[in-house]
Amino acid sequence: MHTQQSPSPSPDRRLSVLARHLEPSSVAVEGHSNHSIVGAPTSGNDGKQSVFSHIVRAPEDPILGVTVAYNKDTSPVKLNLGVGAYRTEEGKPLVLNVVRQAEQLLVNDRSRIKEYLPITGLADFNKLSAKLILGADSPAIQENRVTTVQCLSGTGSLRVGGEFLAQHYHQRTIYIPQPTWGNHTKIFALAGLSVKSYRYYDPATRGLHFQGLLEDLGSAPSGAIVLLHACAHNPTGVDPTKDQWEQIRRLMRSKGLLPFFDSAYQGFASGSLDTDAQSVRMFVADGGEVLVAQSYAKNMGLYGERVGALSIVCRNADVTSRVESQLKLVIRPMYSNPPIHGASIVATILKDRNLYHEWTLELKAMADRIIRMRQQLFDALRAKGTPGDWSHIIKQIGMFTFTGLNKEQVAFMTKEYHIYMTSDGRISMAGLSSRTVPHLTDAIHAAVTRGR
Numbered sequence: 001m002h003t004q005q006s007p008s009p010s011p012d013r014r015l016s017v018l019a020r021h022l023e024p025s026s027v028a029v030e031g032h033s034n035h036s037i038v039g040a041p042t043s044g045n046d047g048k049q050s051v052f053s054h055i056v057r058a059p060e061d062p063i064l065g066v067t068v069a070y071n072k073d074t075s076p077v078k079l080n081l082g083v084g085a086y087r088t089e090e091g092k093p094l095v096l097n098v099v100r101q102a103e104q105l106l107v108n109d110r111s112r113i114k115e116y117l118p119i120t121g122l123a124d125f126n127k128l129s130a131k132l133i134l135g136a137d138s139p140a141i142q143e144n145r146v147t148t149v150q151c152l153s154g155t156g157s158l159r160v161g162g163e164f165l166a167q168h169y170h171q172r173t174i175y176i177p178q179p180t181w182g183n184h185t186k187i188f189a190l191a192g193l194s195v196k197s198y199r200y201y202d203p204a205t206r207g208l209h210f211q212g213l214l215e216d217l218g219s220a221p222s223g224a225i226v227l228l229h230a231c232a233h234n235p236t237g238v239d240p241t242k243d244q245w246e247q248i249r250r251l252m253r254s255k256g257l258l259p260f261f262d263s264a265y266q267g268f269a270s271g272s273l274d275t276d277a278q279s280v281r282m283f284v285a286d287g288g289e290v291l292v293a294q295s296y297a298k299n300m301g302l303y304g305e306r307v308g309a310l311s312i313v314c315r316n317a318d319v320t321s322r323v324e325s326q327l328k329l330v331i332r333p334m335y336s337n338p339p340i341h342g343a344s345i346v347a348t349i350l351k352d353r354n355l356y357h358e359w360t361l362e363l364k365a366m367a368d369r370i371i372r373m374r375q376q377l378f379d380a381l382r383a384k385g386t387p388g389d390w391s392h393i394i395k396q397i398g399m400f401t402f403t404g405l406n407k408e409q410v411a412f413m414t415k416e417y418h419i420y421m422t423s424d425g426r427i428s429m430a431g432l433s434s435r436t437v438p439h440l441t442d443a444i445h446a447a448v449t450r451g452r
Helices: 011-022 064-072 097-108 123-134 153-168 182-191 210-218 242-255 278-285 317-335 341-351 353-384 407-417 437-449
Strands: 146-152 173-178 194-199 225-229 258-263 290-295 307-313 400-402 426-428
Touching (some): 097 341, 123 341, 146 153, 153 258, 173 182, 258 278, 407 437
Antiparallel strands (some): 290 307
């Protein structure tokens, strides 16, 4: 026998009942003193202040903020040398031809699906990424001493590595070069590490402060983590020589310092993938443990796809397996698992012999254009008789040049010549072209001769 249920109240009636409850009124509750029921501060009532009213406006990111200011400038001669993204001779963003080919193959593959990747990412991508940075014949790979997880470009790889170390490594202090990429400090501090610095750049020589580097790492506590730029140091463009790398390696291993490499420019610095991985491979060859964060933003032009990898080289296969299990526990509550498209592009290129070869040619062409821009700028400054020794422009390597210009000179160039760069005088050589070198030369000359 079924009992007849009362009809549900209409939506209008439910709303009117709810409205009466939210009105400020004195409601008698049996057994309790009267109290008022009022709307919550988040209910959006007129006259109520936002619960976020106390929040102050944050400053623009020092690097991305340059582009914001550039975009607002209406001058026809404006020049953006702040953003770290490759531009063609015409000043346009570049999508590599090999990337377009790989994407077409992926689109035409009707068997591809959009299911979640595993927590660690695309298996082929991880395997090929480790091979790219460590070398095809790496004993560490052959002995299963490497775990690689796909992450959200270089930034995400550094963050995952930082959080893993904060949770599982006995030392929670990381030493980063002075100067370094502005995001490094924030990434590691928010990951739970204590951030300190070691001397790296010498403003007097506009080169490496090698003695200061050795002294600072020599006095670091045993077991401390040390961040190293694999090549094309950002922002200075100053790299140690092979002999200097060997001295750094010996010092770090003697003190048990843990190397954490940031490899954002493999192949993009010298034009050779193997040459640019040399520093990492020296540390892996001695059998010690190493962390490496990789990014494909620059060398494949996949800036917006956020494709990266974190590899941890361990002492033996058993430790490697356990490390990977804990990396999963770092990633799962952070972003669950990485995106599939960008990693599929990279894997498609790296595993196809023809595509890989074409990529190396396109990569070398980009690196060579940047080297040409260095030479043209140096020649133009020398021809103009601009005061100072500008040889550091052709001695430095990679996307960026640390010009030695100070904040006042940078501000002058922005105001008078509409040239945008970070306030520390770092310029992106990839943002230059043969057409714009004369304009930059005039601006630099005017800035350094002001008041003379």
